[in-house]
Amino acid sequence: MNRKSFIKGTALCGIALHAMLRNSLAATKATEKSMGVSLDKVQRVFEVGKPSRVVIIPTEEVMKKINSAKRVTVKCHGDNFGLGHDQPGMPKNSSGKEFPKDWKIRKEDKPYKSNKEIPFKIEDGKIIIEDLVFKREDGYAFVVKVYAPQRESFLFTVYAVDPSIRKLRPLKGDTHIHSTVSDGKNTPEEVGARSLETGCDFQSLSDHRKYDGSLKLQSAFDGLPISIKILNAEECHMSDVHVHSLFADRGVTPWIIANKDEFDEMCKKIYKELPEDLDEYSRKHVAITEAEFAVIQRFGGLAGFDHPYWRHRCDSSKNSIMKYLPFSILDTILKRKKYDYVEVANGCAQESTDLIVSTLSDLRAEGIDAPIVGNSDAHTVKGQGKVFSIMFSEKPEVSYLKDAILGHKTVVVDSASDLELKRPMLIGKRRFILYAYFLLGSYFPRHEALCAAEAKILKQIIKEGRKPELMEKLAKASKAVKEHRAAFFGMADDF
Numbered sequence: 001m002n003r004k005s006f007i008k009g010t011a012l013c014g015i016a017l018h019a020m021l022r023n024s025l026a027a028t029k030a031t032e033k034s035m036g037v038s039l040d041k042v043q044r045v046f047e048v049g050k051p052s053r054v055v056i057i058p059t060e061e062v063m064k065k066i067n068s069a070k071r072v073t074v075k076c077h078g079d080n081f082g083l084g085h086d087q088p089g090m091p092k093n094s095s096g097k098e099f100p101k102d103w104k105i106r107k108e109d110k111p112y113k114s115n116k117e118i119p120f121k122i123e124d125g126k127i128i129i130e131d132l133v134f135k136r137e138d139g140y141a142f143v144v145k146v147y148a149p150q151r152e153s154f155l156f157t158v159y160a161v162d163p164s165i166r167k168l169r170p171l172k173g174d175t176h177i178h179s180t181v182s183d184g185k186n187t188p189e190e191v192g193a194r195s196l197e198t199g200c201d202f203q204s205l206s207d208h209r210k211y212d213g214s215l216k217l218q219s220a221f222d223g224l225p226i227s228i229k230i231l232n233a234e235e236c237h238m239s240d241v242h243v244h245s246l247f248a249d250r251g252v253t254p255w256i257i258a259n260k261d262e263f264d265e266m267c268k269k270i271y272k273e274l275p276e277d278l279d280e281y282s283r284k285h286v287a288i289t290e291a292e293f294a295v296i297q298r299f300g301g302l303a304g305f306d307h308p309y310w311r312h313r314c315d316s317s318k319n320s321i322m323k324y325l326p327f328s329i330l331d332t333i334l335k336r337k338k339y340d341y342v343e344v345a346n347g348c349a350q351e352s353t354d355l356i357v358s359t360l361s362d363l364r365a366e367g368i369d370a371p372i373v374g375n376s377d378a379h380t381v382k383g384q385g386k387v388f389s390i391m392f393s394e395k396p397e398v399s400y401l402k403d404a405i406l407g408h409k410t411v412v413v414d415s416a417s418d419l420e421l422k423r424p425m426l427i428g429k430r431r432f433i434l435y436a437y438f439l440l441g442s443y444f445p446r447h448e449a450l451c452a453a454e455a456k457i458l459k460q461i462i463k464e465g466r467k468p469e470l471m472e473k474l475a476k477a478s479k480a481v482k483e484h485r486a487a488f489f490g491m492a493d494d495f
């Protein structure tokens with residue numbers, strides 16, 4: 001959409017603007033550039049209920065128009081924003097204090113139809129709005145109208161969040177990736193650098209039955225001033241069910257092999273608890289899977305149920321038919337909920353997303369609400385970056401990320417779909433999806449570009465070694481990632 005038609009749209013129709021805020025993934029990307037305001041180093045996330053200072057920096061060209069304009073107005077469009085009702089100095093809403101006698105809803109009372117101008121001042125080439133109170137968690141659009149003498153509009157979008165989630169940052173992570181330590185095509189270092197290149201704030205390698213891959217990467221990047229956190233994981237499978245050991249403090253598969261008798265006992269105990277009408281094959285699979293979950297949790301990890309609806313060959317012959325695991329196994333595991341989270345999107349098992357999302361919706365109707373995560377499950381660096389999770393967490397550290405997952409503060413972003421969607425599919429709680437729409441349009445593009453610049457230097461270091469000049473460059477690039485985040489969220493990282 002070009003600027004002209006966008007501006008026309010916003011000027012004429014509050015609903016169109018509102019819809020645009022809602023579905024702004026691709027749209028925001030296109031319009032951010034054409035807003036006529038600078039978006040570099042500007043705070044875009046504010047706290048609901050707290051008097052805020054909103055600073056809009058017009059481009060030089062727009063500022064010239066503002067300086068010679070007959071009139072400049074600023075209006076703020078937000079869902080149910082209600083600005084002006086009870087703030088001192090704000091113009092009163094036309095509905096006043098009186099309740100309309102005839103119950104007729106007037107045009108100007110519609111929350112999306114903002115007729116209220118906001119007081120502002122212009123200082124040092126900036127439009128400054130002081131002590132603005134955002135009343136509810138939502139996205140807001142400031143429309144600056146310049147009558148110079150023809151009317152032109154410029155747009156600046158922000159998001160206001162509840163105090164309860166104000167400290168949380170949208171941390172991008174991929175916790176299911178393979179390297180040459182198992183069947184992946186790239187070395188742990190190559191995979192780690194690629195994670196950074198795709199804008200991940202944290203990642204964990206999860207080689208098949210091997211915890212060592214994640215350890216190897218951790219030690220390879222140890223001491224480097226990078227903005228990505230390298231965490232531990234392992235993909236376990238003592239049966240046909242794939243299980244994720246996320247953030248455990250040691251390898252699970254080696255422990256099971258070394259403690260076979262104890263593991264067998266755990267399996268037998270679970271087996272006895274399972275419904276007797278469940279067939280022998282399913283009972284065994286469920287028992288082994290749940291015993292794996294228990295070992296992972298014993299070692300401080302989160303137990304994930306990986307790609308539940310993946311399809312695998314029925315036997316070793318190449319032409320054998322591909323099948324889901326028996327639903328008796330899947331349903332029993334999902335309903336008993338001994339896992340900590342379910343992987344709902346997986347870059348390698350794309351068709352299974354529909355089924356697991358619908359299954360989780362069925363389970364919610366029964367009172368079972370499973371936390372969710374999405375991952376690339378990439379086996380090559382090319383496959384990384386298409387599926388990931390945004391975890392709303394204070395820090396990219398294990399205890400905080402665990403809280404984000406278990407507290408349902410994750411949004412799964414899936415753009416690996418073979419449906420050729422124009423934008424990624426988002427899965428999660430509505431509250432966080434709405435926030436993620438804004439962030440994917442306004443925060444992540446620059447974050448990703450800065451991370452990619454950092455990854456370029458990291459790759460050079462992997463190749464040429466830790467030369468002082470490269471280390472210095474890397475530290476600078478990593479600082480730029482942090483500075484962008486600090487400016488955008490209006491608070492510095494404490495990690």
Ligand SMILES: [Zn+2]
Binds near residue numbers: 235242306307
């Ligand atoms: Zn797997």
Ligand SMILES: [Zn+2]
Binds near residue numbers: 176178235377
């Ligand atoms: Zn895998």
